[in-house]
Amino acid sequence: MHISEITHPNQLHGLSIRQLQQIARQIRDKHLQTVAATGGHLGPGLGVVELTLGLYQTLDLDRDKVIWDVGHQAYPHKLITGRYNDFHTLRQKDGVAGYLKRCENKFDHFGAGHASTSISAALGMALARDIKGEKFKVAAIIGDGALTGGMALEAINHAGHLPRTNLIVVLNDNEMSISPNVGAIPRYLNKMRLSEPVQFFTDNIEEQFKQIPFLGESLSPELERVKEGMKRLAVPKVGAVFEELGFTYMGPVDGHNLEELIHTFQQAHQMGGPVLVHVGTVKGKGYEIAEKDRVGYHAQSPFNLSTGKAIPSNKPKPPSYSKVFAHTLVKLAEQNPKIIGITAAMATGTGLDKLQAKLPNQYIDVGIAEQHAVTLAAGLACEGMRPVAAIYSTFLQRAYDQIVHDVCIQNLPVFFCLDRAGIVGADGPTHQGMYDIAYLRCIPNMVLMAPKDEAELQRMVVTGINHTGPIAMRFPRGNSYGVPLMEEGWEALEIGKGEMLRHGNDVLLLGYGTMVHPALQTAEILSEHGIEATVVNARFVKPLDTELILPLAEKIGRVVTLEEGCIPGGFGSAVAEALLDADVVVPVKRIGVPDVLVDHAQPHESKAALGLSSSQIAERVLQAFFGQQESAVVQQS
Structure with a gap:
């Protein structure tokens, strides 16, 4: 057969x-x-x-x-x-x-x-x-x-x-x-x-008992109990x-x-x-x-069966966010023995295997035990250490009570580094990092940030380690943009301060994390249609930079929020709430992942299906605010 x-x-x-x-x-x-x-x-x-x-x-x-x-x-x-x-x-x-x-x-x-x-x-x-x-x-x-x-x-x-x-x-x-x-x-x-x-020693106990002449072919209830007792002893x-x-x-x-x-x-x-x-x-x-190589071949990208080697890319790629994170953390940990990297059985995925190799005494793997990892980090923080819990966004969901009860209520300096935030691709809905903005934003004492690129990630690592309370940084799976990196001397960011990237008077595009670069691309497309956009890199969703955002929203009168996460309770919701609380009444278009499960596909396929490519975003902005129902923007993608 x-x-x-x-x-x-x-x-x-x-x-x-x-x-x-x-x-x-x-x-x-x-x-x-x-x-x-x-x-x-x-x-x-x-x-x-x-x-x-x-x-x-x-x-x-x-x-x-x-x-x-x-x-x-x-x-x-x-x-x-x-x-x-x-x-x-x-x-x-x-x-x-x-x-x-x-x-x-x-x-x-x-x-x-x-x-x-x-x-x-x-x-x-x-x-x-x-x-x-x-x-x-x-x-x-x-x-x-x-x-x-x-x-x-x-x-x-x-x-x-x-x-x-x-x-x-x-x-x-x-x-x-x-x-x-x-x-x-x-x-x-x-x-x-x-x-x-x-256990097989006990399999033939009954046959052995039958060979005893006075027992014959049957066992009495008493001897049946003896047989079971012998099994338990073995x-x-x-x-x-x-x-x-x-x-x-x-x-x-x-x-x-x-x-x-x-x-x-x-x-x-x-x-x-x-x-x-x-x-x-x-x-x-x-x-x-x-x-x-049981670690290296747990999972593989496409590879050559005869050699086991990964099929090389047609062109060189910038380093992954995970690699940049790990390199930066190791450099900082070499200078600060209080920094302790924590992983929950994901050393290679998070890049902490680099920390393990270089500074094994500043590395902890707890196994598949995210709840324990978070409370362990809280205990370390109580004793003056600087724990860095590197856990995938989807896996940190498993430790939610520990984040609230053990870290945030006690306002402890635990730095959560959420790898694989956003759309992860082929692993499907169980692994999409969709919910961390929403599930962390509502917790008192928590600070949330996301870098627009790998250079900003380096500065956020310093920011997270220096912060005196709970803080989380989300970053995506995959390769970064290839912007210049520093080997040391990174400066921390001011907590809660965004960054103005482009000026325009027609629409305000607020990008968070991985959606900052698409926001800039969207602005260029809109400019071709005679619409000039202001683009802001929010950097922080909590605390939100209301000093920057509110005046711009009031002046420009049209706001678009962009995030690679669930819309309900996410970055756009934070902006809308801030505007509402400040009595700034302007239309807000929230663009992100709607209230659906994102199935397995290549990330670009999922983003296209969700309307998250730059050309699609421009199309949606034109339709929402400028009445251009039949623009040719999508054809430019």
Whole structure:
């Protein structure tokens, strides 16, 4: 059977180990060919091919439910659930999503983009099943570092309290998240991986008892209890922690041995209550280059399969914002030992791996634990340190109460650096950094800023470290503009002060962060239509530079706000509120991301769909304020 013929996972039933191994090879080939062409997550999916096939052969997927964690592990799942023929569209506009989406496929039972959610969701489904009196199996697959997240531990704590609730948790233990795992739990799991499996020692206890002459073919209830007691005595050698928490522990199991996996899963399905199956896998399995560099090949841009090298760009690109941020932070940290960089398992993504390499004593990786990261930073700040929490915008959402309760209420100098703010592209709605302006703007004591380019980012890093209270800086994914940078001597910005970039009397364009340059481009297009715009780089959304903005708005009489974030509660809302509070009654056009989810696509495709290109913005301004309904502005883009 070829994998292209598989449209339903139940077609795996009855296949021999050899046939499954052939399908495993086909999955890896398709996975590698696709990611090499489109880019995407590579190592995680390659590591769970046999795990997926082994588990799915033991389930009836018309009834049973599998809940995946961090959905980038689930590429093999996608390939055997009817998406093989469309898999070449992975992470492209209107194509197969890079994560799990309930609306994409009936076998995607729960959306998964962020980590550590699968056990909670699976337990909820198992409880609903029992309440309704239904009969189906529920399995949660957690891995790629997700067990370091507090939410997963909360779910284990709850599930272990429910001995009558049947639930299987499959721990895909590849010793990694994106970077190597940190913490006591991964260290414990590593010890277990290196231990001899013992659960199979107990499998034949009954047969051994039957060989005792006076017992015959049956065991008395008393001896049945002795048998179960022997199992409990054997298992804790490896899985003591999970057994103590109320789980039946099985493992560690070789995650690339299909026969052993199938046997183990069959046994797990026969047990009552919560069961944890510990599966040891190799991230990047089957592609030697990825196996040797598990961090670098967690995800890749398009690359050459034979060499593993990224396909070079046609022309040189300026450095990424993340790289400029990291370089600047390292330079400052070399001069100030109180600066401590904090990441939540995203060292390479945020650039803090540079800080780790240069100043390891001023670097902390807490694992996939954003809540802990924020309160840890608050504790550091209490003792006079200058913590810099570098966390993606979408991931900081997970620590909202800690931002409010532990940092802002106590007015502590924690510097939040929000990478991947705005439209991130192919990762889709779970990763778009849309909401940080709105969710941070409403918190007392918080200062919010965003640079127009990488040179201003350098100055904002200094501003954030020097500030005496909570402060956040958002910056986008991807390459910067290529403006000249300084190696040192950066000056802090005055808090709450914007920057006038262009003068005009017809319309006021207020740009924030990544939308400042489009504002300038829009002004040039409008000028060709005889309309002259004033352009302001707001720099700060909180505090807003009302001393600059209000007089200009009152004088010019037409205001446009531009932001790469959600319109509700965002930068435009802040400007409108300031005008309203000051009794400045002028029309305001807010341009940003409307109240919709932004799906996976290239950033320029998403911006075009949302009307955020410079030509589209000019068109909207002309229509809103100058009655030019049929201008040819869009054709100039």
